[in-house]
Amino acid sequence: EADIYQTPRYLVIGTGKKITLECSQTMGHDKMYWYQQDPGMELHLIHYSYGVNSTEKGDLSSESTVSRIRTEHFPLTLESARPSHTSQYLCASSEYSPSGNTIYFGEGSWLTVV
Amino acid sequence: AQTVTQSQPEMSVQEAETVTLSCTYDTSESDYYLFWYKQPPSRQMILVIRQEAYKQQNATENRFSVNFQKAAKSFSLKISDSQLGDAAMYFCAYRSVTQGGSEKLVFGKGMKLTVNP
Numbered sequence: 001e002a003d004i005y006q007t008p009r010y011l012v013i014g015t016g017k018k019i020t021l022e023c024s025q026t027m028g029h030d031k032m033y034w035y036q037q038d039p040g041m042e043l044h045l046i047h048y049s050y051g052v053n054s055t056e057k058g059d060l061s062s063e064s065t066v067s068r069i070r071t072e073h074f075p076l077t078l079e080s081a082r083p084s085h086t087s088q089y090l091c092a093s094s095e096y097s098p099s100g101n102t103i104y105f106g107e108g109s110w111l112t113v114v
Numbered sequence: 115a116q117t118v119t120q121s122q123p124e125m126s127v128q129e130a131e132t133v134t135l136s137c138t139y140d141t142s143e144s145d146y147y148l149f150w151y152k153q154p155p156s157r158q159m160i161l162v163i164r165q166e167a168y169k170q171q172n173a174t175e176n177r178f179s180v181n182f183q184k185a186a187k188s189f190s191l192k193i194s195d196s197q198l199g200d201a202a203m204y205f206c207a208y209r210s211v212t213q214g215g216s217e218k219l220v221f222g223k224g225m226k227l228t229v230n231p
Contacts, residue, residue, distance in 0.1 A: 033218075040226075042223045042224060043219070045219070048218065059220075103209075104161075105159040105160070107158045108159075
């Protein structure tokens with residue numbers, strides 16, 4: 001299994017709370033990603049990063065924000081959680097290569113907003 | 115924009131039998147990568163197999179093999195000698211390389227595979 005870790009794995013919080021989902025990888029990968037996955041549905045890219053101090057929005061609009069201050073760390077923050085944010089959030093990483101590389105996933109963070 | 119379609123939401127197979135999972139995609143690019151990912155319940159999504167579009171030879175990984183039909187934009191996964199541990203959600207994915215070198219995966223909706231003992 002890949003060395004990419006997400007915490008918390010499961011979180012139930014109230015509406016309006018601020019939460020941060022942590023993601024760390026020990027593989028030294030330049031690129032990191034956040035995907036959102038509703039139960040039984042496909043994954044949608046919401047954020048990605050080429051490297052330190054680089055972040056971009058993904059294909060699916062999200063009210064969350066991300067930061068990349070260190071190569072190994074790519075946290076995702078929701079300033080004011082709402083029930084519509086209930087979902088699974090998957091962090092992933094890959095190393096840079098012009099020929100393309102495998103993307104490795106963390107185990108996911110299940111967020112429930114009540 | 116690229117799209118990936120997995121038309122079968124669920125399938126089942128008997129242990130030791132062979133099953134084929136279908137996937138089609140749409141793209142205007144000539145070079146790209148295709149992947150099959152496996153997501154066991156409450157566990158990490160892991161790569162099963164990948165295929166480079168410029169390679170005509172179908173990829174194989176032990177009991178897993180693909181049938182890549184570039185002209186038809188079809189990318190099916192064959193699992194031979196199915197095992198109980200193969201039970202999972204399987205996602206077909208397309209890798210698009212945007213300007214700047216970012217690698218983004220476009221996923222299908224997934225297919226739930228059940229393996230019956």
